[in-house]
Amino acid sequence: xxxxxxxxxxxxxxxxxxxxxxxxxxxxxxxxxxxxxxxxxxxxxxxxxxxxxxxxxxxxxxxxxxxxxxxxxxxxxxxxxxxxxxxxxxxxxxxxxxxxxxxxxxxxxxxxxxxxxxxxxxxxxxxxxxxxxxxxxxxxxxxxxxxxxxxxxxxxxxxxxxxxxxxxxxxxxxxxxxxxxxxxxxxxxxxxxxxxxxxxxxxxxxxxxxxxxxxxxxxxxxxxxxxxxxxxxxxxxxxxxxxxxxxxxxxxxxxxxxxxxxxxxxxxxx
Amino acid sequence: xxxxxxxxxxxxxxxxxxxxxxxxxxxxxxxxxxxxxxxxxxxxxxxxxxxxxxxxxxxxxxxxxxxxxxxxxxxxxxxxxxxxxxxxxxxxxxxxxxxxxxxxxxxxxxxxxxxxxxxxxxxxxxxxxxxxxxxxxxxxxxxxxxxxxxxxxxxxxxxxxxxxxxxxxxxxxxxxxxxxxxxxxxxxxxxxxxxxxxxxxxxxxxxxxxxxxxxxxxxxxxxxxxxxxxxxxxxxxxxxxxxxxxxxxxxxxxxxxxxxxxxxxxxxxxxxxxxxxxxxxxxxxxxxxxxxxxxxxxxxxxxxxxxxxxxxxxxxxxxxxxxxxxxxxxxxxxxxxxxxxxxxxxxxxxxxxxxxxxxxxxxxxxxxxxxxxxxxxxxxxxxxxxxxxxxxxxxxxxxxxxxxxxxxxxxxxxxxxxxxxxxxxxxxxxxxxxxxxxxxxxxxxxxxxxxxxxx
Ligand SMILES: Nc1ncnc2c1ncn2[C@@H]1O[C@H](COP(=O)(O)OP(=O)(O)O)[C@@H](O)[C@H]1O
Ligand SMILES: [Mg+2]
Numbered sequence: 001x002x003x004x005x006x007x008x009x010x011x012x013x014x015x016x017x018x019x020x021x022x023x024x025x026x027x028x029x030x031x032x033x034x035x036x037x038x039x040x041x042x043x044x045x046x047x048x049x050x051x052x053x054x055x056x057x058x059x060x061x062x063x064x065x066x067x068x069x070x071x072x073x074x075x076x077x078x079x080x081x082x083x084x085x086x087x088x089x090x091x092x093x094x095x096x097x098x099x100x101x102x103x104x105x106x107x108x109x110x111x112x113x114x115x116x117x118x119x120x121x122x123x124x125x126x127x128x129x130x131x132x133x134x135x136x137x138x139x140x141x142x143x144x145x146x147x148x149x150x151x152x153x154x155x156x157x158x159x160x161x162x163x164x165x166x167x168x169x170x171x172x173x174x175x176x177x178x179x180x181x182x183x184x185x186x187x188x189x190x191x192x193x194x195x196x197x198x199x200x201x202x203x204x205x206x207x208x209x210x211x212x213x214x215x216x217x218x219x220x221x222x223x224x225x226x227x228x229x230x231x232x233x234x235x236x237x238x239x240x241x242x243x244x245x246x247x248x249x250x251x252x253x254x255x256x257x258x259x260x261x262x263x264x265x266x267x268x269x270x
Numbered sequence: 271x272x273x274x275x276x277x278x279x280x281x282x283x284x285x286x287x288x289x290x291x292x293x294x295x296x297x298x299x300x301x302x303x304x305x306x307x308x309x310x311x312x313x314x315x316x317x318x319x320x321x322x323x324x325x326x327x328x329x330x331x332x333x334x335x336x337x338x339x340x341x342x343x344x345x346x347x348x349x350x351x352x353x354x355x356x357x358x359x360x361x362x363x364x365x366x367x368x369x370x371x372x373x374x375x376x377x378x379x380x381x382x383x384x385x386x387x388x389x390x391x392x393x394x395x396x397x398x399x400x401x402x403x404x405x406x407x408x409x410x411x412x413x414x415x416x417x418x419x420x421x422x423x424x425x426x427x428x429x430x431x432x433x434x435x436x437x438x439x440x441x442x443x444x445x446x447x448x449x450x451x452x453x454x455x456x457x458x459x460x461x462x463x464x465x466x467x468x469x470x471x472x473x474x475x476x477x478x479x480x481x482x483x484x485x486x487x488x489x490x491x492x493x494x495x496x497x498x499x500x501x502x503x504x505x506x507x508x509x510x511x512x513x514x515x516x517x518x519x520x521x522x523x524x525x526x527x528x529x530x531x532x533x534x535x536x537x538x539x540x541x542x543x544x545x546x547x548x549x550x551x552x553x554x555x556x557x558x559x560x561x562x563x564x565x566x567x568x569x570x571x572x573x574x575x576x577x578x579x580x581x582x583x584x585x586x587x588x589x590x591x592x593x594x595x596x597x598x599x600x601x602x603x604x605x606x607x608x609x610x611x612x613x614x615x616x617x618x619x620x621x622x623x624x625x626x627x628x629x630x631x632x633x634x635x636x637x638x639x640x641x642x643x644x645x646x647x648x649x650x651x652x653x654x655x656x657x658x659x660x661x662x663x664x665x666x667x668x669x670x671x672x673x674x675x676x677x678x679x680x681x682x683x684x685x686x687x688x689x690x691x692x693x694x695x696x697x698x699x700x701x702x703x704x705x706x707x708x709x710x711x712x713x714x715x716x717x718x719x720x721x722x723x724x725x
Contacts, residue, residue, distance in 0.1 A: 096670035112683025
């Protein structure tokens with residue numbers, strides 16, 4: 001009996017994962033009483049890559065932050081499920097440990113918190129959450145070296161405080177390095193490509209692609225087609241004034257690259 | 271009864287007590303000490319216990335701490351402190367040369383290891399008898415009782431403390447550790463008087479640990495005079511770890527001769543009221559004073575760090591970093607004076623005070639003060655009072671680190687700048703651990719801490 005029921009549960013979880021990763025239904029969110037997200041609907045299946053594009057100020061980062069659990073954003077309506085569970089009830093750290101990762105548009109500098117200590121704590125929190133043993137110092141170093149190579153991050157950076165004195169490019173690489181260490185199920189990349197030269201862009205994209213699998217999904221927030229040359233999206237959404245106003249295949253990104261956003265603006269009035 | 275009378279009465283109580291025990295105080299003390307005693311008593315009568323009207327005590331109200339009916343310990347008592355009590359101190363693993371004091375009195379004890387030849391670490395009272403010439407040369411020379419009531423009160427009651435002497439060019443490789451215990455059968459008023467002399471080229475690291483061994487109330491008024499000769503080098507570490515019924519008023523006066531370097535580092539982990547006066551006089555050219563401090567305060571604790579750095583000669587450097595973490599209804603103060611006199615050209619003076627408030631009810635007063643009379647001077651100061659950076663906290667949490675742990679990491683990060691100034695590696699590691707435990711809400715005290723600090 002016991003065996004049977006646990007079997008059933010595993011099956012259930014697998015089924016959920018197989019069908020849906022993230023489901024956003026009619027999501028409204030505001031900050032300081034100002035409504036920013038105005039009814040977002042989005043469904044992401046395992047293995048899919050979704051690009052979100054849109055002019056500055058349309059609410060892309062707000063959406064990313066709401067999903068990651070930033071408290072200053074108040075969800076006023078709608079629901080979000082992640083792997084079949086209510087996401088919005090959970091603390092940011094639980095969301096992360098459940099497999100949601102946000103690569104920040106502006107990673108913060110945290111003087112005094114050593115990189116290695118930080119990432120080791122994060123990795124071990126994830127492992128404990130999954131019922132695994134914490135890594136030994138040796139195992140951790142090996143893993144860290146491997147993942148740093150993947151994103152071509154300089155060793156000396158792990159001796160510093162988190163993001164302290166990192167260049168713009170180094171900060172973005174550091175985000176992808178952390179993603180590689182934590183192996184999330186859903187990665188949200190918020191303008192990870194902004195400010196990167198073409199080499200760094202390629203490295204970052206390679207890092208992202210190396211982690212791609214039929215069980216993982218990503219949301220790529222970007223202004224530029226060039227990242228999408230490397231990370232090919234299954235869907236492209238245009239977020240405008242807190243709403244997804246258009247969804248299409250990867251060709252939409254090319255169209256935007258050519259025409260800019262003005263046609264969307266005029267199509268939508270203002 | 272008006273407040274004024276009540277306050278005057280409080281000073282009168284101590285004045286009356288002095289008159290009552292005068293004979294005991296004078297007995298057995300050499301003339302020089304007694305001459306100073308007499309004068310200091312007059313100075314105290316003139317000044318009384320400092321009130322908030324005194325600019326130097328604007329942020330610290332001493333009066334409630336003088337109110338209890340204290341016992342005094344004017345004579346050396348048979349030593350009671352169990353030598354094993356040193357393990358109550360949190361840094362016993364340190365390979366150091368250890369001596370102890372109890373209630374201000376120096377304990378004669380066998381100590382493992384040897385001090386380098388000529389180095390003296392002894393009871394001040396004993397040294398006054400045995401080598402009066404040596405002590406007289408320095409005693410009460412830089413701790414002035416006419417301008418400082420707490421120094422006056424200390425000098426009036428002073429009988430003992432420790433005396434450290436390091437002869438010319440002697441380098442003490444092994445740190446010297448002094449553990450000061452408070453352990454009396456009743457609520458007690460404790461006076462401790464210390465003297466440190468480093469001759470030219472001497473080099474020593476001194477670690478002081480302040481502890482309480484029972485739950486009685488204490489008011490400890492300690493004065494330390496430190497003379498640092500030419501080209502000498504002193505590291506002076508203080509760990510304050512006393513229960514919340516203790517008021518600890520410590521005044522340290524440092525006089526530095528040319529080319530000398532002094533680094534002072536104060537860690538205030540626990541205590542009801544802590545007032546640290548640090549006065550540095552850079553009396554020779556090309557001297558360096560590094561003055562660091564960190565304090566952890568919660569409940570109703572109060573810590574007041576009061577520093578004065580006086581640059582008297584050219585090419586001097588001073589560098590102050592003080593940080594506090596305050597929680598609950600704790601109150602803190604930092605006042606830092608940098609005074610560069612006319613002669614002290616090419617002085618470099620830096621001061622920084624950062625404070626982290628963990629609750630809405632904790633308060634912090636910070637007051638930098640610069641008096642610059644020379645024209646070729648580089649001077650800077652900065653003070654911040656803030657909360658934990660929410661953006662950074664979110665970043666850590668977004669990586670799966672739970673909120674408590676993330677906060678702890680942030681607080682540790684905040685203090686780390688001060689912790690890493692400790693150059694004795696074993697001590698730095700130990701303090702790192704104590705900081706972590708303190709921030710974690712554990713009592714950063716002896717492993718077998720038996721008392722409650724909830725008072
Ligand atoms: N923390 C915040 N406080 C106040 N306003 C905010 C905050 N975050 C975002 N906004 C506002 O919400 C709107 C959307 O911002 P954002 O989500 O950053 O857009 P995008 O990432 O698409 O450029 C903007 O008008 C911005 O000013
Ligand atoms: Mg944005």
